[in-house]
Amino acid sequence: MKIFGLLFFTLFCFSTSAYSQNAHTINYFSADSMEASGNTITLVSDTTLSIDSILTASPDIDENVNAIFTEQMDSLVNSWEIKNSIQLDSTEVNLNNPFPKDLSDSIYIQRLIDSEQVLKLSYNKVVKNYIKMYTERRRNQVEVMLGLSAYYFPVFEETLDKYNMPLELKYLPIIESALNPVARSRAGANGLWQFMYGTGKELGLEISTFVDERRDPVKASDAAARYLQKLYNTYDDWHLAIAAYNCGPGNVNRAIRRSGGKRNYWDIYYRLPRETRGYVPAFIAAMYAMEYYKEHKLEPRFPEIPLHRDTVIVNEYLHFDQIAATLGIEKEQIRALNPMYRRDVIPAKANKPYPLILPEEKIMAFIEKDTSVFAYKREKYFPNNTLKNPTENSGNYFTPVDIKGKAKILYTVKSGDNVGFISSWFKVRSSDLKYWNNINRDMIRGGQKLAIYVPEKEKEKYAKVNTMSFAQKQASIGKSSTPSEKTKAKPLDVNFVYHKVKKGDTLDEISRKYAGITSTEIMQLNNLKSDRNLRIGQQLKIKKKM
Numbered sequence: 389m390k391i392f393g394l395l396f397f398t399l400f401c402f403s404t405s406a407y408s409q410n411a412h413t414i415n416y417f418s419a420d421s422m423e424a425s426g427n428t429i430t431l432v433s434d435t436t437l438s439i440d441s442i443l444t445a446s447p448d449i450d451e452n453v454n455a456i457f458t459e460q461m462d463s464l465v466n467s468w469e470i471k472n473s474i475q476l477d478s479t480e481v482n483l484n485n486p487f488p489k490d491l492s493d494s495i496y497i498q499r500l501i502d503s504e505q506v507l508k509l510s511y512n513k514v515v516k517n518y519i520k521m522y523t524e525r526r527r528n529q530v531e532v533m534l535g536l537s538a539y540y541f542p543v544f545e546e547t548l549d550k551y552n553m554p555l556e557l558k559y560l561p562i563i564e565s566a567l568n569p570v571a572r573s574r575a576g577a578n579g580l581w582q583f584m585y586g587t588g589k590e591l592g593l594e595i596s597t598f599v600d601e602r603r604d605p606v607k608a609s610d611a612a613a614r615y616l617q618k619l620y621n622t623y624d625d626w627h628l629a630i631a632a633y634n635c636g637p638g639n640v641n642r643a644i645r646r647s648g649g650k651r652n653y654w655d656i657y658y659r660l661p662r663e664t665r666g667y668v669p670a671f672i673a674a675m676y677a678m679e680y681y682k683e684h685k686l687e688p689r690f691p692e693i694p695l696h697r698d699t700v701i702v703n704e705y706l707h708f709d710q711i712a713a714t715l716g717i718e719k720e721q722i723r724a725l726n727p728m729y730r731r732d733v734i735p736a737k738a739n740k741p742y743p744l745i746l747p748e749e750k751i752m753a754f755i756e757k758d759t760s761v762f763a764y765k766r767e768k769y770f771p772n773n774t775l776k777n778p779t780e781n782s783g784n785y786f787t788p789v790d791i792k793g794k795a796k797i798l799y800t801v802k803s804g805d806n807v808g809f810i811s812s813w814f815k816v817r818s819s820d821l822k823y824w825n826n827i828n829r830d831m832i833r834g835g836q837k838l839a840i841y842v843p844e845k846e847k848e849k850y851a852k853v854n855t856m857s858f859a860q861k862q863a864s865i866g867k868s869s870t871p872s873e874k875t876k877a878k879p880l881d882v883n884f885v886y887h888k889v890k891k892g893d894t895l896d897e898i899s900r901k902y903a904g905i906t907s908t909e910i911m912q913l914n915n916l917k918s919d920r921n922l923r924i925g926q927q928l929k930i931k932k933k934m
Contacts, residue, residue: 486685488683514666523684570603598731630671640660698748699744699745707769708733717747726744794842799840800838824839887930890924894922910929
């Protein structure tokens with residue numbers, strides 16, 4: 389009774405071709421070449437080349453858009469599978485393993501031409517910036533993704549082939565989630581393909597108290613293929629369809645209107661939301677990196693945990709603790725293999741079965757011991773054979789209240805606000821507020837707009853909260869506006885100097901500003917694990933040097 393058997397673990401064979409500068413004749417055009425005829429198109433800078441379908445436009449890199457995509461790559465290396473199976477280098481670049489840097493534009497262009505199939509692979513300064521991010525600055529994470537691609541790419545390809553879609557679209561989850569099935573964006577998108585709550589429901593994915601199929605590689609891939617097919621039918625252009633996948637058709641339609649009806653991605657580039665500007669270039673760069681990783685001396689890093697997996701169908705309620713205790717498998721590993729289950733429970737019934745994915749060597753043990761597995765402490769986990777009403781988080785995943793039938797209010801954060809205050813003013817759970825807005829560690833900033841869902845009949849009442857003073861908002865819930873002693877800010881310790889984190893700061897850069905201080909000392913003193921823990925405006929303790 390198996391749904392699908394993932395009995396393979398062979399490295400995905402990328403179509404690469406050795407490149408020699410003498411193997412192809414590449415025409416280099418400078419800014420002085422202003423004529424366009426045939427396949428030779430006007431270029432706007434000395435660093436921009438164009439051959440055949442390689443794009444001519446060259447937007448300025450006026451913002452560090454690739455910082456948005458590195459967040460998902462950082463989340464990947466903190467996943468259970470990676471933390472427990474791969475020891476990553478402490479630095480981004482391993483200086484003992486030299487690799488090609490600063491390749492000429494002609495090499496990048498020819499390789500993209502050789503790779504181009506259905507999707508146009510443009511080249512300009514923005515694309516080059518992302519290529520260098522993947523092949524030079526984020527090599528550790530790319531090598532992990534190369535290893536994971538051996539498992540996920542065949543799943544994506546099979547689904548895309550089912551809908552007669554370009555197989556190159558398999559690279560989208562590289563930039564969406566860094567191939568992390570439990571990735572969650574700041575906006576609340578989830579899974580390999582990063583679906584928002586509403587979009588996932590519209591595409592037929594189950595998102596309930598116990599199950600989130602946005603995190604199911606097979607179900608989410610099917611939904612993504614159907615959604616991309618719909619977007620392509622709308623725009624008849626893959627760049628626009630991919631952009632709409634990221635920011636929604638509404639934003640792409642507005643960008644087209646504001647640009648006078650232009651329907652070329654690069655013509656509407658600056659009309660798109662900031663994140664989406666980097667989306668197509670990052671996609672092209674990810675495809676390049678996956679195709680030409682060998683040429684850049686990138687080596688796939690395969691997790692050492694069992695990646696030979698198989699699936700059985702479950703027809704009764706089953707808790708991960710029951711599986712772990714009877715089969716001798718870590719619960720964290722079960723979670724990693726079954727990311728779609730939100731509370732360590734498979735809510736299966738005879739009329740609604742669910743899949744359970746296990747290491748291949750555990751499948752036969754499960755089949756042989758299925759009676760004892762289901763019977764293990766049954767009354768504890770399912771009293772009277774019923775599902776318990778969950779009251780707490782499981783696996784760091786919170787289930788929000790259903791927003792169906794509720795009105796959405798946008799609240800602008802004011803100075804002095806915090807998550808506790810705001811949730812009390814709107815009479816919502818703080819956990820819901822954080823889920824709706826993907827708030828981590830209760831961190832919010834002045835001017836930030838928060839989505840809050842309130843009863844439809846009380847929308848007008850709660851809309852007025854935006855215009856109230858702090859004292860009025862506190863009075864509305866019968867509280868004083870005077871802060872308690874506990875909430876008063878603690879004075880800074882005179883035994884330290886303090887550094888206020890600014891946009892773009894890294895631990896290495898901060899340490900270099902203070903003589904004799906290392907980034908490791910800063911991390912230990914401030915309980916930080918990496919640059920990902922830095923927040924703009926954060927005050928970091930810096931030890932005074934005598």
